[in-house]
Amino acid sequence: xxxxxxxxxxxxxxxxxxxxxxxxxxxxxxxxxxxxxxxxxxxxxxxxxxxxxxxxxxxxxxxxxxxxxxxxxxxxxxxxxxxxxxxxxxxxxxxxxxxxxxxxxxxxxxxxxxxxxxxx
Amino acid sequence: xxxxxxxxxxxxxxxxxxxxxxxxxxxxxxxxxxxxxxxxxxxxxxxxxxxxxxxxxxxxxxxxxxxxxxxxxxxxxxxxxxxxxxxxxxxxxxxxxxxxxxxxxxxxxxxxxxxxxxxxxxxxxxxxxxxxxxxxxxxxxxxxxxxxxxxxxxxxxxxxxxxxxxxxxxxxxxxxxxxxxxxxxxxxxxxxxxxxxxxxxxxxxxxxxxxxxxxxxxxxxxxxxxxxxxxxxxxxxxxxxxxxxxxxxxxxxxxxxxxxxxxxxxxxxxxxxxxxxxxxxxxxxxxxxxxxxxxxxxxxxxxxxxxxxxxxxxxxxxxxxxxxxxxxxxxxxxxxxxxxxxxxxxxxxxxxxxxxxxxxxxxxxxxxxxxxxxxxxxxxxxxxxxxxxxxxx
Numbered sequence: 034x035x036x037x038x039x040x041x042x043x044x045x046x047x048x049x050x051x052x053x054x055x056x057x058x059x060x061x062x063x064x065x066x067x068x069x070x071x072x073x074x075x076x077x078x079x080x081x082x083x084x085x086x087x088x089x090x091x092x093x094x095x096x097x098x099x100x101x102x103x104x105x106x107x108x109x110x111x112x113x114x115x116x117x118x119x120x121x122x123x124x125x126x127x128x129x130x131x132x133x134x135x136x137x138x139x140x141x142x143x144x145x146x147x148x149x150x151x152x153x
Numbered sequence: 154x155x156x157x158x159x160x161x162x163x164x165x166x167x168x169x170x171x172x173x174x175x176x177x178x179x180x181x182x183x184x185x186x187x188x189x190x191x192x193x194x195x196x197x198x199x200x201x202x203x204x205x206x207x208x209x210x211x212x213x214x215x216x217x218x219x220x221x222x223x224x225x226x227x228x229x230x231x232x233x234x235x236x237x238x239x240x241x242x243x244x245x246x247x248x249x250x251x252x253x254x255x256x257x258x259x260x261x262x263x264x265x266x267x268x269x270x271x272x273x274x275x276x277x278x279x280x281x282x283x284x285x286x287x288x289x290x291x292x293x294x295x296x297x298x299x300x301x302x303x304x305x306x307x308x309x310x311x312x313x314x315x316x317x318x319x320x321x322x323x324x325x326x327x328x329x330x331x332x333x334x335x336x337x338x339x340x341x342x343x344x345x346x347x348x349x350x351x352x353x354x355x356x357x358x359x360x361x362x363x364x365x366x367x368x369x370x371x372x373x374x375x376x377x378x379x380x381x382x383x384x385x386x387x388x389x390x391x392x393x394x395x396x397x398x399x400x401x402x403x404x405x406x407x408x409x410x411x412x413x414x415x416x417x418x419x420x421x422x423x424x425x426x427x428x429x430x431x432x433x434x435x436x437x438x439x440x441x442x443x444x445x446x447x448x449x450x451x452x453x454x455x456x457x458x459x460x461x462x463x464x465x466x467x468x469x470x471x472x473x474x475x476x477x478x479x480x481x482x483x484x485x486x487x488x489x490x491x492x493x494x495x496x497x498x499x500x501x502x503x504x505x506x507x508x509x510x511x512x513x514x515x516x517x518x519x520x521x522x523x524x525x526x527x528x529x530x531x532x533x534x535x536x537x538x539x540x541x542x543x544x545x546x
Contacts, residue, residue: 047460048381050417051388058395061406071460092380094460119380119387138380139353139387141222142394 037063040153041082044068045075045098046090046117051138055088058142064149072096079105084112086152088145091118091126099130106131113152115145157295165193165300178286179296182277185285186298189273196276196299199269201246206267213242216312216321217249219350222390223343224251226397227325230339236327237263241280243319245271256326263326275299279307279324287311287319289341293330306333310344315352315429323347335400339393342411342418346393349418352425353386363432374458374493375432381457382428385421389414424454431485441542442484444475444516445509451488452507455496463525464496465504472509477516477539484539491520491537498522498533516541 042064046052052068059066067082069075072095079087079101087105091098102114116127119138127135134148160174160183170187172180201209210217220240227238228251237252247268250257257263264270270280276298283290289310294303309324323344327333360379367373392414399407427450452459452466459466477484492505499505502525509518515538524530 048384048388048457050420051384051391054388054391054395054413054417057410058391058398061395061399061403092377092457092461094463119383121376138383139350139390142391142398145391 037149037153038065040086040149041065041067041084042149043075043079043082043084043087043089045070045072045078045087045093045101047071047093048090051090055145059149062146064153072098072101075101076104079110079112080108083110086113086115086149088115088117089132091116091120091123099126099132102130102132113148115148155295157293161193161295161300161303176296178282178290179277179292182272182282182285182290182292183298186272186276189271191273191276191298193276193298193300195301196264196274199274201267201269203267209242209246210248210266213248213321215351215354216240216242216347219347219354220249220312220321220323221251223323223346223350223393224249226394227323227336227339227343228252230336230397230400231325231327231332232401234327234329234332236325236332238323238325239263239280241270241284241322241324243284243321245269245281245284245322247280248321272298276302278302279309279326280322283309283311283324284319284322291333291337293333304328306330308333308336308340310340312344312351313348315355315426320351335404338408338411339397339400342393342396342415345415345418346389349386349389349421349425352422353383356382356425356429359429359432363434374489377458378428378431378454381454382421382424384457385417385424389417389421392417424450427454427485430482431489433482436482437480439478439480441476442479442481444477444484444518444539445472447481447484447488448472448507448509448518451485451492455489455492458493459496459505462496462500463502464499466507467504468507472507473511475509475511475516476542478542479539487537488518491518491535495520495522495533495535498524498530501525501528503528511541514541515539 044055047070056066067078069078072093089098113133115134116132117136123137156174160171163169224238235256237250237256240249241247247266270278272281277292292307305326307326309322311319312321314320392410396407396410495505499522504523506521517538520535522533
């Protein structure tokens with residue numbers, strides 16, 4: 034059994050195209066994948082399912098990704114949070130939100146998979 | 154002996170080019186190679202000097218930057234076969250090479266950065282021929298004009314810049330015809346990806362300039378829309394890279410992902426073009442413009458903005474066709490402002506009804522912004538009108 038099959042990832046992005054691309058890819062790599070289409074849903078699913086990693090888009094309806102990250106951190110889950118954004122100030126946002134990693138769009142799939150490998 | 158080998162043998166021995174023994178595109182390439190003075194026995198080693206190469210690489214750094222992730226994908230798709238992915242400029246000068254150690258640095262390595270690969274110097278090849286033909290080219294073994302390249306199968310495709318101009322070529326050379334077949338789809342998809350990436354890089358530069366000229370707008374609508382447009386290029390890249398990793402294990406899934414990557418890259422290019430028009434400060438003369446199409450494009454571009462601001466955008470099942478006489482950029486800007494103003498009214502759970510209609514010689518967009526239930530504010534109607542295009546009134 035690969036490390037991936039043991040690992041549950043939440044992909045939170047309101048954009049169906051990118052979320053679909055990531056979900057397809059992670060399923061193909063053997064990960065268990067959960068999905069959320071907005072900030073509230075991301076928060077709910079993350080708290081209920083406690084995945085090992087949350088891939089969290091920043092610009093989402095409702096609660097922004099950085100705020101979701103801040104709220105999740107307050108719950109002291111064992112979940113690693115990766116903030117994904119195309120914002121110029123992405124690194125600052127990530128630092129302020131206290132996330133574990135940050136990916137700037139468009140990112141290399143390998144960078145994302147490396148983070149997941151380290152986290153699972 | 155194959156007909157192509159026979160054609161090459163005849164050309165080398167008596168200098169005759171036999172059209173019947175070659176595919177038309179290969180025949181044309183050999184003819185150009187012959188007329189250009191290429192020798193079938195050896196490539197003319199033409200290399201730009203070190204100083205010129207340094208300048209060239211600096212000038213073309215956007216193309217190299219855009220190409221790198223896709224060349225790595227192409228190289229990965231070639232698997233364990235000896236191969237090299239190459240990027241050339243519009244004159245067929247090699248800018249970058251990615252491949253296995255043997256092919257890049259070995260004694261029989263492929264031509265490196267600075268090598269001129271036009272057909273006059275190197276005969277038919279994966280960089281010079283697609284540039285000369287203006288399209289995808291595949292050269293299998295002896296279809297190469299120069300004997301030294303007969304061990305390779307080369308695939309190449311021209312690359313286009315954001316304005317449609319030819320800006321370079323992407324190619325892959327592999328020592329296995331069987332491997333080349335599975336590389337074909339990856340290659341075409343990678344070329345679309347690079348073209349989308351070139352557009353993204355220009356978009357980023359353009360928006361940076363715009364924001365520098367208007368300090369204080371950093372969090373404004375243009376910056377937010379830029380992020381939404383970039384989203385699509387990210388999706389295209391993830392799908393391509395995912396497809397490459399699946400090529401070996403699940404080829405059918407890989408092909409599906411490649412096709413989706415191509416769709417995403419094309420959608421990105423379309424949206425980026427429209428966005429660039431909106432962000433441009435250069436205006437042009439009025440011309441016939443489909444108001445209906447512009448409204449559709451605007452709604453697509455603003456889809457994320459609408460959802461993050463919790464505004465439901467409603468349209469009739471089909472908006473009627475309406476062509477107006479206007480400068481497309483001014484029209485786009487005015488339309489963007491109209492929608493953003495309406496979003497301000499409906500933000501936080503309200504809705505926006507959109508109509509397009511032709512009335513009294515004018516083509517009109519009408520937005521009815523309804524505030525969220527319980528919110529302070531009134532229903533507001535906003536209109537934008539342009540003269541109908543002549544002959545369509």
